[in-house]
Amino acid sequence: MGEETIVNDENSSETTKPSPKLTLLPLVFLIFYEVSGGPFGVEDSVKSGGGPLLALLGFLIFPLIWSIPEALVTAELATSFPENGGYVVWISSAFGPFWGFQEGFWKWFSGVMDNALYPVLFLDYLKHSFPVLNHVAARVPALLIITFSLTYLNYRGLHIVGFSAVVLAVFSLCPFVVMALLAVPRIRPKRWLFVDTQKINWRGYFNTMFWNLNYWDKASTLAGEVDRPGKTFPKALFGAVLLVMGSYLIPLMAGTGALSSSSSGEWSDGYFAEVGMLIGGVWLKGWIQAAAAMSNLGLFEAEMSSDAFQLLGMSEIGMLPAFFGQRSKYGTPTISILCSATGVIFLSWMSFQEIIEFLNFLYALGMLLEFAAFVKLRIKKPDLHRPYRVPLNTFGVAMLCLPPSLLVILVMVLAAPKTFLISCVIIVLGFCLYPFLTLVKEKQWATFILEEKRPVSGVPSESQLDEEHGDESAASLLP
Numbered sequence: 449m450g451e452e453t454i455v456n457d458e459n460s461s462e463t464t465k466p467s468p469k470l471t472l473l474p475l476v477f478l479i480f481y482e483v484s485g486g487p488f489g490v491e492d493s494v495k496s497g498g499g500p501l502l503a504l505l506g507f508l509i510f511p512l513i514w515s516i517p518e519a520l521v522t523a524e525l526a527t528s529f530p531e532n533g534g535y536v537v538w539i540s541s542a543f544g545p546f547w548g549f550q551e552g553f554w555k556w557f558s559g560v561m562d563n564a565l566y567p568v569l570f571l572d573y574l575k576h577s578f579p580v581l582n583h584v585a586a587r588v589p590a591l592l593i594i595t596f597s598l599t600y601l602n603y604r605g606l607h608i609v610g611f612s613a614v615v616l617a618v619f620s621l622c623p624f625v626v627m628a629l630l631a632v633p634r635i636r637p638k639r640w641l642f643v644d645t646q647k648i649n650w651r652g653y654f655n656t657m658f659w660n661l662n663y664w665d666k667a668s669t670l671a672g673e674v675d676r677p678g679k680t681f682p683k684a685l686f687g688a689v690l691l692v693m694g695s696y697l698i699p700l701m702a703g704t705g706a707l708s709s710s711s712s713g714e715w716s717d718g719y720f721a722e723v724g725m726l727i728g729g730v731w732l733k734g735w736i737q738a739a740a741a742m743s744n745l746g747l748f749e750a751e752m753s754s755d756a757f758q759l760l761g762m763s764e765i766g767m768l769p770a771f772f773g774q775r776s777k778y779g780t781p782t783i784s785i786l787c788s789a790t791g792v793i794f795l796s797w798m799s800f801q802e803i804i805e806f807l808n809f810l811y812a813l814g815m816l817l818e819f820a821a822f823v824k825l826r827i828k829k830p831d832l833h834r835p836y837r838v839p840l841n842t843f844g845v846a847m848l849c850l851p852p853s854l855l856v857i858l859v860m861v862l863a864a865p866k867t868f869l870i871s872c873v874i875i876v877l878g879f880c881l882y883p884f885l886t887l888v889k890e891k892q893w894a895t896f897i898l899e900e901k902r903p904v905s906g907v908p909s910e911s912q913l914d915e916e917h918g919d920e921s922a923a924s925l926l927p
Contacts, residue, residue: 474610533761
């Protein structure tokens with residue numbers, strides 16, 4: 449009996465063996481897909497900006513005041529807390545588990561809404577070749593099949609998702625390299641300077657810029673699955689910043705420089721396919737359409753991986769019931785993946801612009817909390833082990849976080865009244881959900897991972913955080 453028990457235990461541990469760790473190259477492309485996925489979706493920046501000038505300036509300036517600060521914050525905190533759950537753990541350490549839970553709830557909801565865009569966009573590109581997809585009878589089953597197929601790929605292992613991201617990114621970016629080379633003889637630099645101030649839509653412009661350059665912190669929820677995160681994460685973030693900026697600026701400069709400025713009003717989602725046809729012909733248009741479709745698959749995979757491992761991380765520190773932390777034989781969080789996939793299906797009915805504005809609002813709220821936690825941890829825990837440290841003192845990191853904080857406040861102020869209303873409902877729901885889960889834990893209505901059995905190393909337990917913060921969970925969002 450004793451030997452049989454040992455064998456069973458060994459089999460059990462083998463069936464839950466984690467998948468291979470993420471290395472540098474797959475992590476670079478996973479971050480690339482968390483943030484960008486290519487120039488698809490940046491066309492609106494030309495239209496809402498009244499021409500090429502503001503679009504090009506935006507993708508030169510916004511990374512400096514937004515992408516680079518967010519990437520630096522992510523690099524320091526993700527290496528300091530190399531655990532699944534990412535920003536949930538950072539906020540919990542700085543402000544207590546209550547605000548850590550709110551951060552996780554806002555970011556997960558925002559991520560699932562973002563992910564609901566990609567199967568829809570995938571079908572939108574395919575319907576040009578398959579008109580039957582315009583009909584609900586064909587579109588709904590196709591949407592479900594795509595979602596379930598991509599969900600299964602996530603289930604099979606994070607290393608497979610990372611390898612898929614590399615292949616999809618190469619395929620998606622190649623046609624734009626070809627387009628840029630073909631456009632060189634036709635480029636007239638003065639076309640980049642065109643702007644029609646009467647046609648500028650500031651709300652659309654800022655939302656488009658923000659959406660195309662956010663989610664740098666998403667990969668932190670996979671930190672527990674990364675090989676040598678202290679060295680790998682900073683390098684991967686730096687590589688991804690360069691890749692994202694190049695994937696936006698090169699196609700925009702080629703398209704707007706080679707075509708007449710009078711066509712600026714035609715720039716909207718999917719217009720790069722027409723740009724490809726005007727520059728290279730029908731074959732290039734088809735290639736760009738295929739690349740766009742494949743890019744949406746990569747975006748879906750990266751986003752779902754982060755959302756699912758975030759729930760797993762929250763389960764590992766006792767914020768969610770233990771079943772969210774259950775892993776398949778491939779090392780992936782099965783229940784968390786299914787939960788995220790269900791959210792995608794139920795949210796895919798919303799319009800593209802509604803989803804973008806709504807997820808931007810929740811994401812911006814979470815980022816204010818992250819910047820505040822970054823500064824507070826520098827003050828509160830100066831001796832925290834930081835394998836990568838932003839080379840600035842406390843005042844310097846506060847100044848580093850100021851411009852992006854002002855930017856996200858601007859994005860929130862520009863939101864429509866409907867966005868304010870729905871976001872307030874989600875925020876109130878999160879405030880109510882935390883005490884409810886606390887009651888579930890006290891009444892033992894569901895199983896939670898015991899503190900002594902938690903696999904999280906170097907992260908305070910939820911009860912320790914409660915004692916440490918006292919009434920701090922009711923404090924302001926900013927320190």
